[in-house]
Amino acid sequence: MSKETFTFQAEVGKLLDIVAHSLYSHKEIFVRELISNASDACDRRRYAALTEPGLGDGEFQITLAPDKKARTLSVADNGIGMDHDDLVDMLGTIARSGSQAFLDKLSGDAAKDRALIGQFGVGFYSAFMVADQVRVLTRKAGGDGAWLWTSDGKGSFTIEEAEREGPGTTVTVHLAKGEKEFTDPDRLRHLVKTYSDHIPIPILLGEDTVNEASALWTRDKKGITEDQYKEFYHHAGHAFDDPWMVLHNRVEGVLSYINLLFIPSVRPFDLHQAERKQRVRLYVKRVFITDDCEGLLPAYLRFMRGIVDSEDLALNISRETLQNDPKLAKIRSGLVKRILGQLKKKAEKQPDGYAEFWGNFGAVLKEGIYEDPAHRDRILVLARFATTGSEGLASLDDYVRRMAQGQDAIYYITGEDSGRLAGSPQLEGFRERGIEVLLLTDPIDDFWISAVGEYQGKPFKSVTRGGADLDKFEAKDKDDEKEDKKKKQEAPALDGLCAALKDALGDAVKEVRVSGRLTDSPSCLVADEGDMDMHLERMLRQHQQLQGDLATLRVLEINPGHSLIRRLGELAESGEDGALADSAHLLLDQARIAAGEPVPDPGAFSRRLTAAMESGLKGEG
Ligand code: ADP
Numbered sequence: 373m374s375k376e377t378f379t380f381q382a383e384v385g386k387l388l389d390i391v392a393h394s395l396y397s398h399k400e401i402f403v404r405e406l407i408s409n410a411s412d413a414c415d416r417r418r419y420a421a422l423t424e425p426g427l428g429d430g431e432f433q434i435t436l437a438p439d440k441k442a443r444t445l446s447v448a449d450n451g452i453g454m455d456h457d458d459l460v461d462m463l464g465t466i467a468r469s470g471s472q473a474f475l476d477k478l479s480g481d482a483a484k485d486r487a488l489i490g491q492f493g494v495g496f497y498s499a500f501m502v503a504d505q506v507r508v509l510t511r512k513a514g515g516d517g518a519w520l521w522t523s524d525g526k527g528s529f530t531i532e533e534a535e536r537e538g539p540g541t542t543v544t545v546h547l548a549k550g551e552k553e554f555t556d557p558d559r560l561r562h563l564v565k566t567y568s569d570h571i572p573i574p575i576l577l578g579e580d581t582v583n584e585a586s587a588l589w590t591r592d593k594k595g596i597t598e599d600q601y602k603e604f605y606h607h608a609g610h611a612f613d614d615p616w617m618v619l620h621n622r623v624e625g626v627l628s629y630i631n632l633l634f635i636p637s638v639r640p641f642d643l644h645q646a647e648r649k650q651r652v653r654l655y656v657k658r659v660f661i662t663d664d665c666e667g668l669l670p671a672y673l674r675f676m677r678g679i680v681d682s683e684d685l686a687l688n689i690s691r692e693t694l695q696n697d698p699k700l701a702k703i704r705s706g707l708v709k710r711i712l713g714q715l716k717k718k719a720e721k722q723p724d725g726y727a728e729f730w731g732n733f734g735a736v737l738k739e740g741i742y743e744d745p746a747h748r749d750r751i752l753v754l755a756r757f758a759t760t761g762s763e764g765l766a767s768l769d770d771y772v773r774r775m776a777q778g779q780d781a782i783y784y785i786t787g788e789d790s791g792r793l794a795g796s797p798q799l800e801g802f803r804e805r806g807i808e809v810l811l812l813t814d815p816i817d818d819f820w821i822s823a824v825g826e827y828q829g830k831p832f833k834s835v836t837r838g839g840a841d842l843d844k845f846e847a848k849d850k851d852d853e854k855e856d857k858k859k860k861q862e863a864p865a866l867d868g869l870c871a872a873l874k875d876a877l878g879d880a881v882k883e884v885r886v887s888g889r890l891t892d893s894p895s896c897l898v899a900d901e902g903d904m905d906m907h908l909e910r911m912l913r914q915h916q917q918l919q920g921d922l923a924t925l926r927v928l929e930i931n932p933g934h935s936l937i938r939r940l941g942e943l944a945e946s947g948e949d950g951a952l953a954d955s956a957h958l959l960l961d962q963a964r965i966a967a968g969e970p971v972p973d974p975g976a977f978s979r980r981l982t983a984a985m986e987s988g989l990k991g992e993g
């Protein structure tokens with residue numbers, strides 16, 4: 373077959389362009405990326421050989437070969453190799469979802485985009501930061517024939533048949549002018565020591581093995597530096613940030629395993645993908661098995677990175693049987709306990725640092741409250757919430773400790789945004805009485821809260837629901853309370869008004885009722901006791917989880933202390949209630965807006981509002 377020419381997938385072209393033109397401050401990381409790929413390739417060949425011994429299980433090694441004269445650096449491995457189609461797929465398209473996420477985030481602002489590369493890394497393509505041309509000579513283990521992939525990184529690549537002794541891959545980087553430093557053995561030795569020392573396969577430079585070449589996780593904790601952990605995290609987690617937390621444990625007993633796990637400090641791009649895949653790599657007796665083991669960790673810990681190496685799982689077990697192995701379930705439950713336990717420690721000792729973690733991953737961890745009843749209580753203790761009671765985040769224990777006298781429920785409100793929630797009319801009466809309300813803004817909150825029901829014997833109660841009985845609490849401020857009483861005494865009987873409003877609104881509301889929860893707003897909407905919470909219903913509708921278009925009818929509550937309501941009360945009494953119908957609709961619509969609900973007839977709303985403004989202005993003049 374003669375030489376074939378391919379154009380890069382448009383996205384790769386874009387990526388290469390950015391890579392080539394960014395003044396990447398850490399361009400030397402291309403060495404780390406190529407070594408990392410070589411190591412992955414060896415891992416994959418070793419695994420393939422478990423089931424197909426013919427694929428060989430020799431001594432794996434990675435060789436760096438600089439050539440000053442030719443101005444090249446090559447990185448060779450005897451790993452799994454690639455065939456023709458692999459080359460097209462892996463090196464011609466965006467194979468890693470990370471690169472796609474990177475492209476999605478591009479803003480077009482050169483400086484910002486450059487910073488992004490640092491955050492994502494671009495794997496194999498990083499070689500084009502220093503290269504005129506990159507050649508990949510490769511032969512797949514178990515396949516026949518070798519291939520040469522060549523590209524100058526400017527839009528196209530070629531593939532042609534070639535010769536290679538034995539399976540594996542040699543990536544040769546032809547260095548651009550000014551990049552000669554990467555042919556200097558001392559510089560290379562330093563780079564390997566800095567970035568790739570933890571690679572468990574020998575990395576050779578000439579005759580010397582430059583790296584430690586033993587699995588980092590098997591080494592004694594005391595001898596491992598923070599930087600070594602960090603570089604291992606970069607490699608095993610395909611990550612580029614610093615780990616927020618490292619958990620390195622050797623567990624011995626009925627089951628023996630080692631875990632070297634990391635919590636990232638930056639939210640990985642794939643956190644909210646529908647598959648919710650966990651990413652920790654599983655090894656058995658030092659042999660890499662899979663980075664896609666469903667049973668190893670629950671989905672709500674999918675932000676974890678790193679490895680678990682077990683002595684007790686069978687080496688030749690298939691990935692599918694593995695997932696159902698009871699031993700794996702035991703390892704999993706041990707890991708979950710350890711991770712949650714460490715988080716608890718951190719939350720107690722370093723609340724500020726913990727708040728950072730919670731900001732990144734709290735919404736994911738909370739899925740566990742809902743999905744994992746066995747660990748529910750441990751996760752509830754870790755949860756943090758915005759609240760009306762303090763500036764920062766509060767735990768449920770904080771909340772319970774601060775509960776008002778006579779308070780026996782945990783009050784909450786759910787919505788999209790804590791700032792907006794804090795301004796909800798439903799909160800007015802709670803604020804006046806100094807009763808703290810949790811402001812819950814993650815979609816999962818509505819779900820776990822209905823699944824859990826209570827914390828330390830205190831039921832969760834939504835403030836957007838009827839029955840959130842405030843009368844038994846005194847106003848925080850004695851003056852307020854006096855005024856409150858005065859208002860109540862003065863308040864005219866509003867039964868007539870309630871009936872008239874309900875009459876005007878017809879089937880748009882379930883009921884109109886006098887409220888104890890309002891201080892400043894004239895009206896608000898609440899769910900009747902026993903009905904679905906408003907925010908939950910809205911969310912379920914958005915996700916097409918609710919059938920039928922009949923929304924649950926809500927209760928309109930009116931504020932007996934508000935001058936507008938009192939005036940309307942007088943009108944209703946006097947029978948001169950010409951303007952009452954319009955007012956009823958305006959009260960309802962503004963209550964909808966305050967609750968984040970859509971206004972079903974915006975045109976009618978604006979007409980009524982305009983008319984009300986006009987008559988108000990006339991009154992002024
Ligand atoms: P990642 O390593 O995150 O998957 P890269 O851009 O570094 O992304 O590499 C892209 C893909 O190219 C790899 O997933 C792998 O399939 C293939 N590849 C790269 N280098 C090698 C190699 N030395 N041997 C075998 N396959 C390789």
Ligand code: MG
Pocket residue numbers: 405408409495496
């Ligand atoms: Mg890679």
